[in-house]
Amino acid sequence: xxxxxxxWANLSQIINQSLADMKEEIRKDVQKRxxxxxxxxxxxxxxxxxxxxxxxYSAELYDTQFLPSLGSLSAxxxxxxxxxxxxxxxxxxxYKFPLIIDTPLGRVSARPRFLLSQALPKFLPxxxxxxxxxxxxxxxxxxxxxxxxxxxxxxxxISFAQLLEKNITMNYHSIRHSxxxxxxxxxxxxxxxxxxxxx
Numbered sequence: 001x002x003x004x005x006x007x008w009a010n011l012s013q014i015i016n017q018s019l020a021d022m023k024e025e026i027r028k029d030v031q032k033r034x035x036x037x038x039x040x041x042x043x044x045x046x047x048x049x050x051x052x053x054x055x056x057y058s059a060e061l062y063d064t065q066f067l068p069s070l071g072s073l074s075a076x077x078x079x080x081x082x083x084x085x086x087x088x089x090x091x092x093x094x095y096k097f098p099l100i101i102d103t104p105l106g107r108v109s110a111r112p113r114f115l116l117s118q119a120l121p122k123f124l125p126x127x128x129x130x131x132x133x134x135x136x137x138x139x140x141x142x143x144x145x146x147x148x149x150x151x152x153x154x155x156x157x158i159s160f161a162q163l164l165e166k167n168i169t170m171n172y173h174s175i176r177h178s179x180x181x182x183x184x185x186x187x188x189x190x191x192x193x194x195x196x197x198x199x
Contacts, residue, residue: 049066114163173188
């Protein structure tokens with residue numbers, strides 16, 4: 001009995017060590033791939049040195065002076081870093097799950113919105129994405145190009161949704177909630193450009 005108990009204890013130790021090694025390898029791979037994707041999608045001339053996920057799964061982004069930079073990122077930069085992490089996690093682990101993004105573009109200006117519309121199909125291909133967004137975020141044309149485009153390179157004057165439609169199949173629904181009501185209704189929604197094309 002003591003011999004069998006010793007075998008099971010050794011087997012348990014081997015399994016636990018294998019799991020720990022696998023988790024460590026995944027952590028390092030996700031850390032590395034997140035930083036690669038972030039640098040590839042990054043739209044500002046900032047220099048970052050590394051992205052770290054520590055053993056307790058806390059994350060930090062460091063600049064070239066090795067100073068923490070996560071807290072000083074703009075809304076657009078944070079969004080790109082988050083999507084880089086999600087893309088890396090899906091790529092490394094093979095997990096498939098729907099991604100729900102709530103008001104992703106509220107404080108994100110036009111140029112990063114445009115670049116995000118290009119990055120999503122590339123780094124999250126064939127994934128189910130659900131955006132909870134207002135009309136100004138998603139349906140209205142991008143309006144602040146002057147600030148984002150000082151070199152007058154030119155960007156399309158269409159909405160974020162239309163930019164996504166070039167590479168992603170889109171379905172639109174609106175959520176309506178009456179004042180004083182405890183419930184909301186979800187209805188199929190047709191954007192103005194699709195209504196105009198149907199005429």
